[in-house]
Amino acid sequence: MDSHNITRRHILATAAAAAGTSLIGLPAWAKAAYPNKPIRFIVPFNPGGATDILARVLGEAMSKQLGQPIIVENKAGASAMLGTDQVAKSAPDGYNVVVSLSTSLLINQFLYSKMAYNPQKDLLMLSELASAPVTLVVHPSVPANNMQELLAWVKANKSKVSYGSWGVGSYAHLGGAYMSKTMDADMSHVAYRGEAPMIQELIGGQLQLCFSSAQNTKPFIDSGRLKVIGVTGKQRMTVLPNVPTIYEQGVTDDAYAIAGFVGMALPAGTPKEVVDVLHAAVQEAAQNPKVKERVDSAGFLPVFSSPEDFSKSYAQAAPVWQQLIQVAEAKVD
Template sequence: MSASLPRSLRALAVAAFTLGAAAAAQAQAAYPTRPVKIVVPFAPGGATDILARLLGEKIAPRLGQPVIVENKAGAAGILGTDAVAKATPDGHTLVLGLSNSLLTNQFLYEKLPYDTQRDLVLVTQIATAPLLLVVHPSVPASTAPELLQHMSRQKGKLAYGSYGVGAYPHLAGAHMSDTQKADMQHVPYKGEAPMMQDLIGGQIQMAFASALQAKPQIDAGKLKVLGVTGDHRIAVMPGVPTLAEQGLKDEAYRITGWLAVAAPAGTPKPVVQRLSEELRAACDQPDVKSRIAAMGFELTASTPEAFAATYKRELPVWERLVRQSGARLTE
């Protein structure tokens, strides 16, 4: 503050600043002042929706306000994410999204109505979502290296599925095909369920799929599982080795999709910290832990700072995978 101001004016300025800071602190301490809304940018009934409702139930009593889950599906998560990016940054509107809606879409789409890194602030990464590499029983491979050899010998004859252009199963499959010069055909589906139906029926030969969808089919002998993405085996199928354990150490197989919470940029840092703490406390409850594990997810529940570091580290990997796949979409 300028020393050239008269003493009385300086005193008034200090008082005003102090009152303003006190008012801001009081407003943040009073948070939340109305119901908190968690936007799920996907249709009801999916894993993201189920998890949002479970977490909402857990944090509502601690926040002292109802937590409402609103499904705003469309355009690979863009519509719901955009609504949150443009919401008032006061902590009363959040998004529980996936890595595609919060990270890869910015490389996949020619134009987004928001800037992911500018218009959103990361609150916490709830869980990672490793996927199983599964094949039709007719495929003569029992391990991931054997599959690579098979696809190399069957150039142009195999097809792999995904639940959407630019989704991890597409990017990982494209990477696998490219590195083996296998010229596999990519078959995108409108969701994981129809992809699994065609894989079981033999219309496609391989796919990366969630444990939630694939495990029952594996247990029934309708599919073979060859490995799991990420750096750790998953709790629901501990006997399945990671792809990295089998020698597939490319970063494309070591990263995983994830579920995370974000808020509009400009949300006060104390509010972001409070939300992160409450969500992490909810994730630490035994019933939430078991539900997340049953879905085939790996609990992370990170701090905003840890999530930001993970995001920064993974961002160039996802960008390279999108470019390698050649995928490019318009909204």
């Protein structure tokens, strides 16, 4: 007997039990038809970033549980809104899933005056996979070794400092804009198509600082080509245990204490039976050593929440991000 079919039945049975029903009580299409073809994970960023790699490792693990291939497609553009919009407007049948950051799933709705989709109406939040704190790194020539010294330096060098981001509306953009605004530093923002080119420009000295994932910065921190100032959020990264959070350093602004997330979402209206099957597969994949290693190496903190818990944390985080955008004056028309 095909082990994939056994696994699929186990997943369906688990999902049904969680929903308070039996497998027999599920509709025929849920038992026999889902999934009966490849599932697409849409990553609205360029290949090679932390989110893209996590999506691929997670997809590989989940495909074994679901008995169908999971194809990862990169559709970058419009601050991650292009790929996210594609999923928001796709059929609510469970075959199109967006794996993205809080950028396109939460933040952009406060940043842009017009959007092609409304994340709170057009998407169903499936699981917060991980909390996504980032490192704050500077070029070695910057004469600062902690957050207090860096803030003093940017303030003293008004209009002379440039910071990078992996796109308008990303945490790297908002965090840098907030620093510039609160320090009256008039820093220049340079947006890149992904983290990799941003880091290369920082190493080359075209930028002085940026926020970026540990996956992209750790090799250069270890080699001394970049200097790390701290990490966002309130918990140290497993992959950089000796690097203090910015919060630990006495800079307790919400802008630095919060962290983004990596999450999965489906089109609104996706049947609960499909949601339950996918969520059960996510929970099973979360135990996979490869998935755990990828979460840690990116500097992420594992969450793998339920749809209900994701919705609660989303509602709590939304006003914090909205306020950050207002303070940073980062609104985009």
